[in-house]
Amino acid sequence: MGLLDKQFEKSNVLVTSLDSLLNWARLSSLYQMQFGLACCAIEMMAASASNFDMMRFGVIPRATPRQVDVMIVSGTVTLKMASRIKRLYDQMPEPRYVLSMGSCSNCGGPYWEHGYHVLKGVDRVIPVDVYIPGCPPRPEALIEGLMKLQEKVRNESMAKKHA
Amino acid sequence: MTFQEISESLQKKFGEAVLLVKADAAVDPFIVVAPQSICDIALFLRDDKAMQIDSLSCLSGVDRKGTLEVVYHLASMTLKHKLVLKVSVPTDRPEVPSIESVWKTANWHEREAYDLFGVMFTGHPDLRRILLPYDWEGYPLRKDYEVPEFYNGMRVPY
Amino acid sequence: MIETHHSQPATSRGTTLRTEEMIVNMGPQHPSTHGVLRLELVVDGEIVVDVIPHLGYLHRCFEKHAEQMSNYQQVVPYVDRMDYVSSMGNEFSYVVAAEKLLKIQVPERVEYIRVIMAELQRIASHQIAIGTYGIDIGAFTPFLLLFKDRERILDLFEEVCGARLLYNYFWIGGLSHDLPPGWVEKAKAFCEYLKPNIVELNGLLTYNKIFISRTANVGVLPKQVAINYACSGPMLRGSGVDWDLRRDDPYSVYHKIDWDVCVGRGEVGTVGDCWDRNIVRVHEMEQSLRIIEQALAQLPEGDVKAALPKRIMPVASEAYGRTEAPRGELGFYIISDGTGSPYRIKARGPSFVNLSVVTEISRGAMIADLVAILGSTDIVLGEVDR
Ligand code: SF4
Numbered sequence: 001m002g003l004l005d006k007q008f009e010k011s012n013v014l015v016t017s018l019d020s021l022l023n024w025a026r027l028s029s030l031y032q033m034q035f036g037l038a039c040c041a042i043e044m045m046a047a048s049a050s051n052f053d054m055m056r057f058g059v060i061p062r063a064t065p066r067q068v069d070v071m072i073v074s075g076t077v078t079l080k081m082a083s084r085i086k087r088l089y090d091q092m093p094e095p096r097y098v099l100s101m102g103s104c105s106n107c108g109g110p111y112w113e114h115g116y117h118v119l120k121g122v123d124r125v126i127p128v129d130v131y132i133p134g135c136p137p138r139p140e141a142l143i144e145g146l147m148k149l150q151e152k153v154r155n156e157s158m159a160k161k162h163a
Numbered sequence: 164m165t166f167q168e169i170s171e172s173l174q175k176k177f178g179e180a181v182l183l184v185k186a187d188a189a190v191d192p193f194i195v196v197a198p199q200s201i202c203d204i205a206l207f208l209r210d211d212k213a214m215q216i217d218s219l220s221c222l223s224g225v226d227r228k229g230t231l232e233v234v235y236h237l238a239s240m241t242l243k244h245k246l247v248l249k250v251s252v253p254t255d256r257p258e259v260p261s262i263e264s265v266w267k268t269a270n271w272h273e274r275e276a277y278d279l280f281g282v283m284f285t286g287h288p289d290l291r292r293i294l295l296p297y298d299w300e301g302y303p304l305r306k307d308y309e310v311p312e313f314y315n316g317m318r319v320p321y
Numbered sequence: 322m323i324e325t326h327h328s329q330p331a332t333s334r335g336t337t338l339r340t341e342e343m344i345v346n347m348g349p350q351h352p353s354t355h356g357v358l359r360l361e362l363v364v365d366g367e368i369v370v371d372v373i374p375h376l377g378y379l380h381r382c383f384e385k386h387a388e389q390m391s392n393y394q395q396v397v398p399y400v401d402r403m404d405y406v407s408s409m410g411n412e413f414s415y416v417v418a419a420e421k422l423l424k425i426q427v428p429e430r431v432e433y434i435r436v437i438m439a440e441l442q443r444i445a446s447h448q449i450a451i452g453t454y455g456i457d458i459g460a461f462t463p464f465l466l467l468f469k470d471r472e473r474i475l476d477l478f479e480e481v482c483g484a485r486l487l488y489n490y491f492w493i494g495g496l497s498h499d500l501p502p503g504w505v506e507k508a509k510a511f512c513e514y515l516k517p518n519i520v521e522l523n524g525l526l527t528y529n530k531i532f533i534s535r536t537a538n539v540g541v542l543p544k545q546v547a548i549n550y551a552c553s554g555p556m557l558r559g560s561g562v563d564w565d566l567r568r569d570d571p572y573s574v575y576h577k578i579d580w581d582v583c584v585g586r587g588e589v590g591t592v593g594d595c596w597d598r599n600i601v602r603v604h605e606m607e608q609s610l611r612i613i614e615q616a617l618a619q620l621p622e623g624d625v626k627a628a629l630p631k632r633i634m635p636v637a638s639e640a641y642g643r644t645e646a647p648r649g650e651l652g653f654y655i656i657s658d659g660t661g662s663p664y665r666i667k668a669r670g671p672s673f674v675n676l677s678v679v680t681e682i683s684r685g686a687m688i689a690d691l692v693a694i695l696g697s698t699d700i701v702l703g704e705v706d707r
Contacts, residue, residue: 035350037357038379038703039405042449043486046475049468063352079314080296081357081378084349110398112321114389115382116303116310117295120321136486189638190422218551221641223654223667236641236654236669240548240564247641268551271677279384294377294706304384304665 019157026069027058027153030097030146033068033088034061038075040102040136047139054139057146065091070149072142073128076104076111077119089126097153099145100128103135110135164213164244166192172213177204193234193247198259201235201250202286205265208237208246215239216246219262222272224280226305231257231282252282254305261287279304342370345688349378355453355695356702358676367687372680376706383707387666393419393633393655394493396666400653401487403668404704406449409442409478410646411704412491417572418642418653423635425494430623432574434496437508437616438478439644440609444515445474446647447602450699454599455526457696458535463526470518473511480504493633495626505617512610512617519606527603536599537590540682540694544593550678553671554649555605556698559585559598566645578615580608595697602699632661648672648699670704 032054036044048054048061062068065088077085089098100122103109108120122128129152132145170184173194180200186192196204208216221236235248250259261284263270273284274293281302284290292299298315301308311319348359357378363371383403387396400415401408413435420427452467475485480501482490490497526532542552547560557564565582567575583604585597637659643652649671658664675698683694 033350034352035357038381039402039486041356042405045449045453046468046472046485050465051469051472065350076379076381078378078380079317079319080380081349082317083315084378088350108321110402111381111386114386116308116319116385117380117382119317120319124317138485189636190424190640191638193639217548220551220643220650221652221654221667221669223665223669225656225665225667234654236652240562240569243569266551267546267549267681268674268677271673292377294380296377303382304388 020154022158023154023156026095027150029058029060030070030149030153031062031068032059033065033071033092034063035088036074037077037081038102038104040074040104043136043139044072044074044101044142047142052139052143054143054146057143057150059146065089066093068092069095070097070099072099072101073105073122074101076109077122077125078117079119080117082119082122082125085122086125095156097129097149098122098126099130099132099142099149101132101142101145102137103133106131106133164242166246169214169244169246170194173204173207176207180204191247193249195249195251198250198252201248202260202262202265204248205235205262209265215241216244217241219266219268219272220245222269222276224276224282224304226254226280227251228306229254231280233259233276233282235262257282258285259283260285261290263287278302281305340365347691352456355700358700358702358705360691360695362688362691364688367689369683369686369688369691372683372691374676374679376676376702379702379706381703381707383668384666387663390662392661393423393663396663397492398487398489400668401489402703403670403707404646404648404651404672404701405486406701407442407446407647408487409438409490410446410644411651412488413439413573414642414644414646414651415653416491416493417644418640418655419493421642422638422640422655422657423493423633425627425629425633427494427627428623428625429574429621431495431625431627433616433620434500434625435491436573436575436578437613437620438481438490440612440616441474441477441508443609443647444606445471447606448474450602450647451522451526451599454696454699455532457692458532460526460529460532463522466518466522466525470515473514477504477508477511480507492626494629495624499625505620508613508617512614515606515610519603523603527600533589533596536595536693536697539590539595539690540686540697541591542593542678542682546678546681547593550674550681552649552675552678554645554647554675555598555601556649556671556675556678558583559601559697560593561585561587561597566643566650570643572642572644574616575612577619578612580612580615583608595693598697598699634661635659643669646671648701648704649675651704668704668707670707672698672700672702672704673707676700676705 105122111118130145130148174181180197183195208214216237216239223234225232230251232251237246276282278292345362349357359375361373386399400411448467448471452464455463482488542560544560635657639656641654652669654667656665
């Protein structure tokens with residue numbers, strides 16, 4: 001911060017487009033919904049704990065869907081859970097993003113064939129922005145997925161309506 | 164107590180109700196008993212001084228194509244012996260008395276066996292599905308189960 | 322505190338105050354349910370009158386998958402994913418049951434490595450249990466510290482099998498890989514590293530005043546109830562029952578190692594309260610370190626795979642094998658019909674059984690205490706629902 005302070009010591013005017021300012025603010029504070037589904041949730045926990053420290057990217061877990069920007073679907077979505085996920089998604093304020101973490105929520109994962117109670121991919125109930133492969137994805141992979149999402153946010157425009 | 168002693172005293176006490184004693188099974192020996200007397204036998208096993216079987220480790224349903232089995236894995240924590248009991252009922256009338264009143268842990272195990280196999284536990288205080296949604300149809304662990312195409316508008320197969 | 326409707330006190334204006342019981346839903350998305358559990362609470366003001374758990378939000382059809390596999394080995398990855406916090410513990414239990422069924426003897430070295438892995442896993446699992454319990458109670462720092470140590474264990478695991486969470490390391494009749502060179506020294510160094518950290522944890526959380534007042538005398542599980550509900554693991558030992566399958570139904574090489582069973586003593590409250598369950602976990606971590614150190618010292622040389630035929634064909638039979646997983650008695654009941662693939666596998670998960678007692682011990686507690694009770698049972702939903 002020291003350098004930056006010096007930079008702005010005298011004249012603190014910054015010229016940028018409104019879009020990039022807003023996007024910068026949004027992408028650096030992607031609040032995450034604090035809920036885990038299965039094994040992947042443990043890796044998500046590891047990613048937000050000491051060694052990987054996801055909070056440095058502004059990803060702070062919030063327990064209620066009404067305060068979050070991104071939902072990380074971390075694990076197997078079962079048929080019983082699917083309607084709840086849909087409801088949680090509906091409760092999130094726009095603009096909202098979904099990260100699908102792990103093979104299970106991408107496509108059913110190891111349970112794709114005989115899982116009579118497993119939803120084969122969370123994208124059958126809610127739209128997904130970024131898919132992270134792996135069973136479970138390493139925390140690094142989760143962070144990479146997050147950066148992909150940040151990239152997506154960076155290129156959005158508030159003026160144009162996005163899907 | 165050894166398996167032989169347990170089976171002998173069960174036979175002495177319950178006679179006809181002990182249908183089969185399989186002591187020469189390849190791995191775990193087991194006893195098959197009549198379904199209608201499982202409750203009495205369980206109570207005896209729990210309260211008898213020589214048995215003191217105080218814990219029900221596991222209760223499983225098994226589909227034997229045509230009959231449904233319920234298998235009880237029992238263990239005594241004080242005397243450290245183990246016992247496997249089985250009852251067998253026809254699939255079209257799968258009624259087994261509940262032993263929830265003897266070992267409380269049977270409550271959820273029985274609900275699970277009902278959920279996945281459709282074994283009806285008579286006398287169970289709260290026989291609902293436990294794992295699957297309450298409006299699910301069929302008993303998925305039966306060998307002839309067919310996965311539904313849709314559940315609540317969601318496609319089930321891949 | 323709101324009165325129940327049995328007693329209807331007259332207000333100052335002479336009318337009676339009527340109160341009602343309310344139904345509150347907790348979960349399936351709730352930070353303190355450790356996954357996707359839904360509790361239906363009947364509350365009278367702040368007092369919990371009844372708790373009705375609804376499970377199955379993570380029912381992944383383990384037993385169906387096990388039946389569909391073409392041999393016994395292929396079940397192991399699915400076993401991993403049951404209790405995903407202690408995969409090694411699950412694998413251990415499954416291979417013990419399967420080897421009992423298939424009548425396989427494994428080399429001594431395999432047994433020792435399995436014990437080392439299972440105990441390391443127990444430490445890692447208890448670290449998650451205690452760390453998240455701290456969060457439930459309102460202490461965030463222990464979580465960060467414990468996860469830092471846990472990463473070290475995961476590094477050790479990663480070195481032997483390449484995976485961080487789900488290992489597929491125990492195979493029937495052996496292990497997937499031998500220990501890499503230098504691993505034993507690293508494990509020894511880790512044991513030395515962890516010891517002071519447990520002491521630190523005790524200062525930070527276990528004997529913390531706030532923590533004690535949140536957990537002591539809360540959710541007391543009496544001995545007889547625990548046994549009747551077939552609770553196991555720290556849940557049972559917290560209630561003062563001296564019972565550990567590693568000692569009382571010995572498997573593998575635990576009988577060659579010197580260690581103690583930890584039980585709850587009601588040090589700061591009543592025997593069987595939430596604090597006791599937590600302290601049992603802390604002590605078990607210390608005991609696990611003891612076991613690991615001895616096992617590392619005794620580790621024999623040799624092969625890590627038993628000589629097995631290509632395709633194992635058991636006779637039609639059945640076996641129930643059980644081990645002491647971090648959460649308690651994990652049993653697998655395997656039935657073979659004489660073909661190469663299992664006819665039926667039933668998993669008896671300790672979390673499933675331990676959860677069923679929650680209703681019993683949380684009647685009459687406050688809603689905030691319910692969080693403490695649920696956290697102290699340390700359930701993993703992957704195993705409750707399978
Ligand atoms: S993708 Fe793998 S690790 Fe993730 S929830 Fe599914 S089975 Fe578990």
